[in-house]
Amino acid sequence: MERRRGAELEAVLLDAAWAELMESGYAQLTMESVAARAQTGKQVLYRRWRNRAELVIASMRHHAGSIVENVPDTGSLRGDVLGVLQQMADRFTQLGPDTIHGLMAEAPDLDPEVYSRMTGVMAAIVKRAAERGEIATADVPVVVLTAPTNLMRHEIFFSHSPVPSSTVTALVDDVFLPLVGFSRET
Amino acid sequence: MERRRGAELEAVLLDAAWAELMESGYAQLTMESVAARAQTGKQVLYRRWRNRAELVIASMRHHAGSIVENVPDTGSLRGDVLGVLQQMADRFTQLGPDTIHGLMAEAPDLDPEVYSRMTGVMAAIVKRAAERGEIATADVPVVVLTAPTNLMRHEIFFSHSPVPSSTVTALVDDVFLPLVGFSRET
DNA sequence: CGCGTAAGAGACGTCACGTCTCTAAGGAGA
DNA sequence: TCTCCTTAGAGACGTGACGTCTCTTACGCG
Missing domain, CATH: 1.10.10.60 (Homeodomain-like)
Incomplete structure (x- = not known):
């Protein structure tokens, strides 16, 4: 053997x-x-x-590797944020809510670092957008920076079914973009 | 006996x-x-x-009775929203994260109704604010309406310590009020 | 006053946990 | 090539809580 x-x-x-x-x-x-x-x-x-x-x-x-190593770069702020949120959705709908909740309950010391990670990702995306001139400044409050990923995580945790893409786009178009002063054209 | x-x-x-x-x-x-x-x-x-x-x-x-039966009415939009979030914070820091996570893990069918409840509360608050003329319209996307309470719930679940009041005010001042077109004066 | 429901108490079988123990494989060193 | 030492593979074991069952006994209702 x-x-x-x-x-x-x-x-x-x-x-x-x-x-x-x-x-x-x-x-x-x-x-x-x-x-x-x-x-x-x-x-x-x-x-x-x-x-x-x-x-x-x-x-x-x-x-599965981490999202951090795979920050989307679509050339537009909207595309990048959508990409990040979609990755989160895909990642976790694969697991299902019971896994998430179970882990949370049993691993009290699940790296707080895991959560703050996304802040860095979002900061990078916003910085690029500012450099491209899409938005006026990359100087955005942390609470705004983390709003989309946190709301996404909230959806993942509390909806018992996969997060529909309409919710993802709503988070970006109705919450995040307005907050960073991105005026929608179309 | x-x-x-x-x-x-x-x-x-x-x-x-x-x-x-x-x-x-x-x-x-x-x-x-x-x-x-x-x-x-x-x-x-x-x-x-x-x-x-x-x-x-x-x-x-x-x-403890439900928050729904105790919607704050402070006369200002900002005060009302702060009141709701503070109630949530108080309610759950009393319990501690292990209870929350444990319940989530073991009660898969914990009323989805519980979550949508807060939407109604926020809608009522916004409606009053519109009537007072604090904001232009009560016609606000659901995703905006639920943003503050969802972000609050997110904080409660993922922070392992009580939510500081600075976070609560940041949620209101940097996220919610801007989204409903409330221009801050002071 | 008798009946039936449910309280109080605890035994019971089951299941997964996490620990322990034992045998033997197979790499490292002589 | 032989020996030693680590650790894989396998499973027994004690524990704790679950959820079910059973038994006696209080007490409200008719």
């Missing part, structure tokens, strides 16, 4: 967790079920992660 | 659940602990609520 080790084994574990998550959802995912799917023992999991939440978070990170 | 019944007993149960929630938090609250505190058996709880989440929600409703 080939015995897996190190990084190879770890990848198998994370894949097993991801598969379990996609197939049965967070509530059904147990350390036992992941171990069984990976054809190993629970101890192998507990050696690496302290609990279910950490395992699942690691598996999410393993499975 | 006096045997409690009906509404009297129910109140005792809800109070016990609330006390347990305040004292130990949602994670520590078990059907057993509530039953013990109320000096009764688990069956009495299960006869009324299907699970922990339903019990806790009932206990929250029992303990």
